[in-house]
Amino acid sequence: MDVARVRELIARGETLTTEFKRGSNFNDTALVETVACMANGEGGVLLIGVEDDGRITGATPRHGDRTDPRRVDALIASRTVPLLQTLTRVMTIDDCEVIAVEVPKSSRIVGTSGGVYLRRTLKIDGTPQCVPFPAYEMLAREIDRGAVDFAALPARGATMEDLDPKEFDRFRTMASASGADSVIAGLSDVEICRALGVVKPADDGVDRPTLGAVLLFGNQDAVVQHLPNHEVAFQLFSGLAMEVNHFTKAPLLKVAQDLFDRVATWNRDEELQLGMLRISIPNLPIVVVREAIANALVHRDYTAMGPVRVVINDDSFEVTSPGAFPPGVRLDNLLTVSQPRSPLLADAFRRAGLVERSGRGISLMFASLLRLGRDAPDYSQSTDHMVRAVVPLGHADLPLARVISQNESTTGRPMSLFDLQVLHELRAQTKLSANEIAEQLHRTLGETRAGLSRMIEAGLVELRGSGRGRLYHLSAGVYKALDNPPAYVRVRGTDSIQQERMITQYVESFGSISRAQAAELCMITPDQASRVLRRMAADGALVLIGARKGARYVAPSDAGPNES
Structure with a gap:
């Protein structure tokens, strides 16, 4: 942090990551509270000696006739819980002394030693402020940051009697049928809870269920009592008419199985003729239904109100869950980053065979849809308060599905997700540069070029042009398999x-x-x-x-x- 950087921050005005404070009458208590507040947000810089309107008026010396930056940092560290390490500098700007305190973003909720917890937010007029941090919001923040697993929290007053033996049998059946964990299927109810980490010994030595145990195996009354925000809705529309509107607060494994069955009843197939064989093309592959629903149940924010919604209409299959993406997960890395909000619930679903054990469930969703000539799931409508997965319905691109099936039959191995994505993009947009493909697939340019070179060698795409004008398009063999050779002539372009x-x-x-x-x-x-x-x-x-x-x-x- 130097003078030029401070001037730049002052010129931009106060934001969620920049705070101005008058240099006089800004005592140690207010200093510690402001720093803790900023640490509970995105961190930032506190500038003491700057007015709210950006005028530099200077800071009063805090240690006799001067300000010792090390003593400021020591004060903050000694009066924050957990200890917060800041970096303070004192600099002269326009003949005035300004104290700049760099505040890191904390992975844990920070309070003062006096028990004050604040968070950073914006007023109606867009200016920042520090407001009290309610306990329920602190819990949600800790869960979002991965510091606390919601499923590991104790279910106050709950006992093993609040868990339903039928739900344990359901878990055993799922684990055995899927082959995901045959060992755990042979354990007793209590041993299953111990293996999943959803019981904790009380002071009397008796195992007590956590919220995760109630979510997975609880009876209806226990679920309602301990998890008031848990609810799941299944809605089926035909045009504007609602044919099914079902809400439930049942435990997770029962809910998942019920939703799978309801979607299976609705699901329809198209047929693809491949030589003498007929191949069924379902509206929704089983893996898509399984992963979309299981992800919503496992990764939702159980501190937030609102149900998980599974909605089917004429145009789409949608799964919406309360809460943002888990920590570290974004739209541009969905296919490569797996970071469950609750590792305990994710592990339980993996052992039951309800989700992909490798943590690449979303990649499987994409690949299974693209392989059948269908559009990939769309997560672009997700916000900071919900995650929405939308799978477009309608007719599949059967000619493209035929090309993919023939290629996989010839090579004897499934086509990679990258290849499937490129085929769909070039099918839709005709010609694309390597930069355009990399941007659309959220991949590095080097990775994209390597993949395209491999596809050229496999006879799937061709490259035309030179320099910046190099463009990729589907190969002659692919267009021939699509029964559309004239399109190849148009796409390939013409010679000079x-x-x-x-x-x-x-x-x-x-x-x-x-x-x-x-x-x-x-x-x-x-x-x-x-x-x-x-x-x-x-x-x-x-x-x-x-x-x-x-x-x-x-x-x-x-x-x-x-x-x-």
Whole structure:
């Protein structure tokens, strides 16, 4: 932190990560409370000696005739719980002394030694403030940051009698049938809870169930009493008419099984003819139903109000759950990062065979849909308060599904998720550069280029152009398998002679052509179109009239005397 950086922060004004405080009458208690408040947000910088409007008025010395930065940091460390390590600097700006305290974002909720807990938020007018931090919000924050597993919290007053033996039998049946954990299926009820980490010994030595045990195995009354926010809704629409509107507060394993059965009853198949074989293409592959529902039940924020919703309508299958993505998970890394909000619940679902053990369930969802010629799940409507997975319904791209099936049959192995994504993107957008593919698939450029090179060797895609104009498109073999060879001819583009013929014909028909029109006509980039047009002008086949955005090429016979 230097003077230039402080000036920059002051010029931007107060934000959630920048706080100004008047230099006089800002005592140690207020200093510690402000720093703890900022640490409970995104961290930031506290500037003492700066007015709310950004005027630099200077800070009163805090230690006699000077301010000792080390003593400021020591004060904060001694009066925060857990201990917070800050970095304080004192600098002179416009002949005034400013104290800059750099505050880290804390992984744990920070309070003062006096028991004050604050959090950072915005007022209605958009300016920041520190407000009291309620206990229920602190718990939700700890869970979101991965510091606390909700399922490990004690269910106050609950005993093993509040757990339903039928739910333990359900768990054993699931674990045995799936083969996910045959050992745990042979344990007693208490031993299962111990293996899953959802019981804790009380002072009297008796095992007491946690909230996770009640969620997984509790009877109806226990679930309602200890987990008031837990609820699941299944809604089925036909047009605007609601055919099913079912709500339940049953334990998780029972809910999951019920939802799977309800979706299976609705699910329909299309048929793909592959030689003498008929292949069923379901609206929703089983893995998609399983992973979408299980993820919502496991990863939802159980401190937030609202049900998990499973909604089927004419256009989509949607699963919505309260709470943001788990810590570290974002839209751009969904396929590569697996970070459960509750590791205990995730482990229980894995042992029951309800989710993918490798933690790549969402990748399996994407791959299973793309393999069947269907669109991938869409998570873009997710917010800081909910996660929404939307799977578009409708007819599958059966020709593309046939191509994928034939390729996998020939190679004897499933096509990779990257290959499936690229095939779908090029099928939809015709031509893309490596940069465009990398951006759309949220992958590095090096990773993308390596994958595309492998697809070229496999005969799935082809590369045209050079330099920045290099574009990828589906190969001739793929278009042939799609029963659409003419599309390949159009996509592949034309050689220079054919391009010149097409441009000449266009000019004869319409009088002139611009660079953008030539690029669209020949299905090449604007830079490639410019080179073709300039070459034709140099050969005397065309004449350039106008400049910049108004530049157009005409036939020599249509050019004026000063333009030919």
